[in-house]
Amino acid sequence: MVWLRRTTHYLFIVVVAVNSTLLTINAGDYIFYTDWAWTSFVVFSISQSTMLVVGAIYYMLFTGVPGTATYYATIMTIYTWAAKGAWFALGYPYDFVVTPVWIPSAMLIDLTYWATRRNKHAAIIIGGTLVGLSLPIFNMINLLLVRDPLEVAFKYPRPTLPPYMTPIEPQVGKFYNSPVALGSGAAAVLSVPIAALGAKLNTWTYRWKG
Numbered sequence: 001m002v003w004l005r006r007t008t009h010y011l012f013i014v015v016v017a018v019n020s021t022l023l024t025i026n027a028g029d030y031i032f033y034t035d036w037a038w039t040s041f042v043v044f045s046i047s048q049s050t051m052l053v054v055g056a057i058y059y060m061l062f063t064g065v066p067g068t069a070t071y072y073a074t075i076m077t078i079y080t081w082a083a084k085g086a087w088f089a090l091g092y093p094y095d096f097v098v099t100p101v102w103i104p105s106a107m108l109i110d111l112t113y114w115a116t117r118r119n120k121h122a123a124i125i126i127g128g129t130l131v132g133l134s135l136p137i138f139n140m141i142n143l144l145l146v147r148d149p150l151e152v153a154f155k156y157p158r159p160t161l162p163p164y165m166t167p168i169e170p171q172v173g174k175f176y177n178s179p180v181a182l183g184s185g186a187a188a189v190l191s192v193p194i195a196a197l198g199a200k201l202n203t204w205t206y207r208w209k210g
Helices: 002-026 037-063 068-089 103-115 120-144 149-155 179-206
Strands: none
Touching: 037 068, 037 103, 037 120, 037 179, 068 103, 103 120, 120 179
8 A cells, every 4th residue: 555655645746836836827817916916915915825835834744854945845836837838828928827936935845944944833833934924025035036917817718707897997906905924824723723724634644564
C-alpha cells in the first residue's frame, strides 16, 4: 500500500496546484479585482493566501526539506502562465490574466521552517501568518506594473459573464481605505488554520498502513 500512499500525496499536490490556477482566473476577475476593485482584491488576497499555504505546507512537510514550498509555488506559477498562454491564443492580451506573486511568500514558509529547525508548529503559525501578511503586498506591487486594468476589463469583458455582471466603474475608497491592510489582516488570520489543515492531511495520509 506504500505506492497508494505516495500516489495520493503527489495527486493532492497536482490537484491543489491546478485548482490554484483555476482560482486565480475566477477569484474576482481574470485580471484579478478589476471589475469590483478593492472588494475583489480582499477576496483575492484571502483565496490565494489560503490556497498557497495549504499546498505548500502539505508538500513541505511531506518531504521535510526547506525549499519545497517555494518549489510548489513555482509549479503554481508555471501553471498560471500556461493559462495565460491559452487566453492569449483566444485573442486576449497576454496580461489579461495577472499571475499572482506566490514565490516570495512561499519562501517565507521555507525560511521559517529552516530557521526553527524544522519545527512543524512554527511553520504553521509563523509561516502561515507571514504568507497572509505578505501576499497582498506583493500582489499590489505586481498590479502597479500592469497597464490600466480597467481599460482591459472594459475592452475585454469576461466571455462567461451575463450582461448584468459586465464591468462597472468601481467606487474606489468608498468601502475600504486600505484594501492591502484589510486583505493582509484577514488572510493572516485565515492562513494559519488552513496551514494546520494542510499539515493534518499529511498526518491522515501517513496513518495508512503500507
